[in-house]
Amino acid sequence: MIDVAKFKPKTVYVTYIASTPQKIWDALTQAAFTSQFFFGRTIEIEPKVGGSFVLRMPDGRVDVKGEVVAFDPPQRLAVTWTVDWNEQMRELPACLVTYEIAQAGEAVRLTMTEAHQWDVPDDLLAGGRMGWPVILSSLKSVLETGKPLSVKMEPPKEMIAALERLKKKA
Amino acid sequence: MNAQPRPKFVYVVYIVSTPEKVFAALTDEKTSAQYWSGNRVVSDWKIGSPFALKLKPGMHDVVGKVLAFDPPRRLAYTFHPHHDGLEREGPSRVAFEIEPLAGQVRLTVTHDEFPAGSASFKQVSKGWPHVLSSLKSLLETGHGMVAPWYKEAETA
Numbered sequence: 001m002i003d004v005a006k007f008k009p010k011t012v013y014v015t016y017i018a019s020t021p022q023k024i025w026d027a028l029t030q031a032a033f034t035s036q037f038f039f040g041r042t043i044e045i046e047p048k049v050g051g052s053f054v055l056r057m058p059d060g061r062v063d064v065k066g067e068v069v070a071f072d073p074p075q076r077l078a079v080t081w082t083v084d085w086n087e088q089m090r091e092l093p094a095c096l097v098t099y100e101i102a103q104a105g106e107a108v109r110l111t112m113t114e115a116h117q118w119d120v121p122d123d124l125l126a127g128g129r130m131g132w133p134v135i136l137s138s139l140k141s142v143l144e145t146g147k148p149l150s151v152k153m154e155p156p157k158e159m160i161a162a163l164e165r166l167k168k169k170a
Numbered sequence: 171m172n173a174q175p176r177p178k179f180v181y182v183v184y185i186v187s188t189p190e191k192v193f194a195a196l197t198d199e200k201t202s203a204q205y206w207s208g209n210r211v212v213s214d215w216k217i218g219s220p221f222a223l224k225l226k227p228g229m230h231d232v233v234g235k236v237l238a239f240d241p242p243r244r245l246a247y248t249f250h251p252h253h254d255g256l257e258r259e260g261p262s263r264v265a266f267e268i269e270p271l272a273g274q275v276r277l278t279v280t281h282d283e284f285p286a287g288s289a290s291f292k293q294v295s296k297g298w299p300h301v302l303s304s305l306k307s308l309l310e311t312g313h314g315m316v317a318p319w320y321k322e323a324e325t326a
Contacts, residue, residue, distance in 0.1 A: 015183075016303035016315055105318030107303075137184035137306065144311050149184050149274055 002069060002080060007096040007115035010125055013132045016107045019143040024101050024110055025074035027139055036148045037138035039131075045079075047071055053079040061085060066094060075101050081114075083127075088163040093118045112136060123162035130156050177291045178282040183302045185275045187309040189268045192275050193242035195305060196266055205304040205314035213247070215239045221247040226320065229253060234261055243268050249281070251290050260285040262294075277302065 017024060027033040031042035040058040045051065049071055055064040062084045070078035078098040083089035093116070100111040114128050130153065138149040185192060195201045202211040206223075213221040215236055223232035234248035250261035263283040269276045279298055284291045300317045308314040 014299035016300050018307055018311070018313065018315060105316060107315045133182035134184055140303065140306065141186060141310060144307060145186070147186070149186065151184055151271060151274060151276075 002067075002094075002096070004069065004078075004096065006117045008117075009113045009115045010095075010120060011112075011114040011128050011132060013112045013136055015110050015136050015140055016104060017110055017140045017143055018107050021074040021101045021103060021108055023143055024108055024139075025077070027143060028077060028099055029073075033142065037142050038135055039153070057085070066097075069096065070098070086163060088166045091166075092120075092124070095120075110136065110139075121162060123158040126156040126159045176282070176286070177284050177288065178280065179291065179295050179298060180281075181279045181298050181302055183277050183279075183306055184271070185277060185306045185309050186273065187275050189242035189270050189275055191309060192268050192277055192305075193245065195309060196245055197239075197241075201308075205308040206301050207304070207315075207317045207320040223249075225253065237263065238265065249290075249294075251293070254289075254293075256290045256293075259288055259290055262288065262290060264294075277305075 027037070029043060029045055029047075031044065034041055034043040034055070035058075038055065041055040041063055044054040044056065046053070046068060049068055051068040051071070053066045053068055054062055057063045065082055065084050066080035068079055070076050076098070078096060080094040081097045082092070082094045095117070096115045098113045098115070100113075102109050112132055114132070134149065134151045134153060138151070142148045195205065197211065197213075197215055199210045199212055202209065208226050210224040211221070212224055213219055213236055217236055217239060219236045221234040221236050225231055230253040232249055232251045232253075234250050236247050238244050238246035244265070244267055246263065246265035248261040249264045251257065251259075262281060262285070264279065264281045267278040267280075269278075279302060281294050281298065297317070300315070304315040304317075
């Protein structure tokens, strides 16, 4: 079991959604939903602490893999998170992604926290900082309007450059 | 002694809308009330003119001055809260950048230049995600949202 206390929050995104905690939980944990808002990724998750977690790309390759750290529907989901599509990223220490869902008046507050267990450079955080607002804006649109966003995105240049530097060091 | 970096709040939200509609929502008094929990933005939007965020009756205002007004891409004003004792702090600065993306808009809000030891940083960091989530809802569905802390203030 991982030591959650070692992880320090580096990127936090909060959004308020006109929905219910259960619908937001379902959207985060069901492949039919994640394929709509998570850049086409489908989630595969064992519904228990210690279970496996995978985000799969539309072409079948594994994008992210990890382990379930918290599974408390419909309030709290936490998974370790290792990016698998890139050799350098696969070797990095896993990060911890936590979703917290709470009723806030008539709406529901969703808080995503990306936490790291090492002194990760800002250049490597750029991918998440660029991607999370798209993913969570699209999730909100799916739940409120039935339609996702269609934002195309490439990994940020500074992140690719930082990964190249890691490759040379290795 | 001065090693602590000055706080900066950045929030990015993607909205199914046009830059013109987003810019209008950020600058129109009546529209702002629909997504800003009843608060209204008031200004003639000339550079250097006063800006005010008129809070609900019984609450005090946020005041400032217009720094940038480039429809439909960029808006900026100084932001000096006059509530909860925050008037003793100097003003901070908020800037809105609007970028079109094939039928959608990326809105980036950067709130910075807080005075040292600012207490308003914590408040705006809590407030902006709600205001901007509500703005997105209003433009995509026609319905804004009221922040729970305003409801609490009303019933208190």
